[in-house]
Amino acid sequence: MPLSPLLQAYDQVILDLDGCVWIGDQATPGAPEAVAALRHAGKAVAFATNNSWHPGEEHVRRLWSLGIQASLTDVVTVGGAVQHLLAETRPGRSAFVIGRPSLVDHVADAGLKVVNGTEHAVRAEVVLVGSTDAFDYDSLRTAVLAVRAGADLLATDYAPESLLLTRITALRHCGLEPRTMQLNWRQPSQDLLAGYPAGYPVVLAADVLYERRDILPLLDLFDRIVEPDGVLWLAEPGRPPASIFLETASRQGWSFASATWTGPWPDPGDAEVVARVHQLRRR
Numbered sequence: 001m002p003l004s005p006l007l008q009a010y011d012q013v014i015l016d017l018d019g020c021v022w023i024g025d026q027a028t029p030g031a032p033e034a035v036a037a038l039r040h041a042g043k044a045v046a047f048a049t050n051n052s053w054h055p056g057e058e059h060v061r062r063l064w065s066l067g068i069q070a071s072l073t074d075v076v077t078v079g080g081a082v083q084h085l086l087a088e089t090r091p092g093r094s095a096f097v098i099g100r101p102s103l104v105d106h107v108a109d110a111g112l113k114v115v116n117g118t119e120h121a122v123r124a125e126v127v128l129v130g131s132t133d134a135f136d137y138d139s140l141r142t143a144v145l146a147v148r149a150g151a152d153l154l155a156t157d158y159a160p161e162s163l164l165l166t167r168i169t170a171l172r173h174c175g176l177e178p179r180t181m182q183l184n185w186r187q188p189s190q191d192l193l194a195g196y197p198a199g200y201p202v203v204l205a206a207d208v209l210y211e212r213r214d215i216l217p218l219l220d221l222f223d224r225i226v227e228p229d230g231v232l233w234l235a236e237p238g239r240p241p242a243s244i245f246l247e248t249a250s251r252q253g254w255s256f257a258s259a260t261w262t263g264p265w266p267d268p269g270d271a272e273v274v275a276r277v278h279q280l281r282r283r
Helices: 031-040 056-065 078-089 101-109 137-148 160-174 212-225 240-251
Strands: 012-016 044-049 075-077 094-098 126-129 152-157 179-182 200-206 226-236 254-261 275-282
Touching: 031 044, 044 056, 056 075, 075 078, 078 101, 094 101, 094 137, 126 137, 160 179, 200 212, 212 226, 212 240, 240 254, 240 275
Parallel strands: 012 044, 044 075, 094 126, 126 152, 152 179, 200 226
Antiparallel strands: 226 275, 254 275
């Protein structure tokens, strides 16, 4: 596989994982061959991901399973970036963490004392919030009490709009603005089905289709979390990937019925907004 003249001018190539090197559980067509060609040409190759659900070791194992050799030093994760930041700026402090176990491990490896589940949690010096499906009111209450007591709050999410809302809400209710970091939580946890191993009878999803690369991971997720006779309600504002999603879902055995709403909406500024709602069931 020859390199383009543009690539030949560079010594280092950094590749995004989700949607670039792989989609779902499959390598993107030609990805292993492209990585091999880059290395054969003497280019240094690194892999980056904004996925905070899994540790770097799991990404390395997945790369090897797809035929791409990699070591832990080749993979840069958000958790690793958080660990680097904390180790430089907040070593030795106590921390309350809302997030997946991999994020908790990174915080501990940065030299902070994780106080989750102890009486010291409400007085933690640092609060970190990452993507997780194990969030509950007790965690929220502990985090708010710690922030009110002066904890340094780091909030993470995939959407920058959500991070902005987090800052506004924290300022309004706690008088403190948290630092934020954008993350990607496309990789679902097995814990999602802990209470419903056969899937959920009804799944509601709103505004989740932004890019074409979202389509296959979402279909894979819905296949896992919607029970065989269940129903999926999907709402979206008419972005192009939605039509492709429905066509792909139909080819994979889903039937759907759609309806469109044009308002009226509470905010006059939304007069041009169109909402489409789709009901999907397996055939």
